Amino acid sequence: MDEVTVVVAHSERATLRVGDVFLKVDADQARLDVEVEAMSLAPVPTPEVLWRKPPVLAVAALPGTTLGRLGGPSTGSSAAWAAAGAAIRKLHDAPLPPRPGRAGRSIVALAAELDDECELLVTNGLLPADLVTHNRQxxxxxxxxxxxxxxHGDLQIAHVFLDGDEVTGIIDWSEAGQGDALYDLATFTLGHEEHLDDVVAGYGTDIDLDLDVIHAWWSLRSLLAVRWLIEHGFDPFAPGCEVDVLRSRM
Incomplete structure (x- = not known):
């Protein structure tokens, strides 16, 4: 009998693996709606939807392995990272989905959220003021x-699967929608700056890619994540994770 493996679990949602099936449990029906819709529209490989019975979505496992995870060693050749960049570009060039995603928050709302979060990080003693101030800048x-x-809206390297140098699928689409393409590129390379050139090479240099904006998203995404991660049982202070990303910007 296949064992049940907890892939990730916190108060908002959980993902379990049973053999070759992933069970995603999410009390927010809208997130599952977005995920199923995005996978049907995305022009890149995605997991097969096996069945859906709210609050559970069952999808098939993908072949291959990921390029690693935040805080862990990066794997794969330069060609593999470039192949991931090419897949991301294919997604970004596709017709727009019907609604904004996580990467599509308004500038005004995002700036207000960032300022509030920076204040909480300092007043709660979670991070030094100089580290927060510099990264806010x-x-x-x-x-x-x-x-x-x-x-995609949550394009961590753990969400992109490859077999050799070929992308076999991208998972976890609940944050997908219209948004800033550079947010995806920054999320994918967060904590693995050494592979940014490979990803950009695959993505293509025929458009204006402002690397300073990607660097800015590394700081912004990390600042917004630290407190949430602590409150949900994760460790942003682990080597190579969000706090180290913020320190690397100093």
Missing amino acids: VAEAALRPWTPAFT
């Missing part, structure tokens, strides 16, 4: 007008 470059693209 770096993050400012991300708060600019952008052209909407079809974005």
Whole structure:
């Protein structure tokens, strides 16, 4: 009999693996709606939806392995990272989905959220004031007008599977929608700056890719994540994770 493995679990949602099936449990029906819709529209490989009975979505496991995870060693050749970049570009060039995603929050709302979060990080003693202040300044470059693209919204390297140098699928689409393409590229390379050039090579240099904005998203995303991660049982202070990303910007 196949064992049940907890892939990730916190108060908002949980993902379990039973053999070759992933069971995603989410009390927010809208997130599951977004996920199923995005997978049906995305022009890149996605998991097969096996069945759905709210609050559970069952999808098939993907072949291959990921390029690693945040805080862990990066794996894969330069060609593999470039192949991931090419897949991301294919997604960004696709017709827009019907609604904004996580990467599509308004500049005004995002700036307000960031300022509130920075204040809480300092007043609660979670991070030194100079570290927060400097990264808030770096993050400012991300708060600019952008052209909407079809974005994944949570494109961690653990969500992209490859077999050799071929992308076999991308998982976890609950944050997908219209958004800033550079947010996806920054999320994918967060904590693995050494592979940014490979990803950009695959993505293509025929468009204006502002690397300062990608760096800004690294700071912004990390600042917004630290407190949430602590409150949900994760460790952003682990080597190579969000706090180290913030320190690397100093």
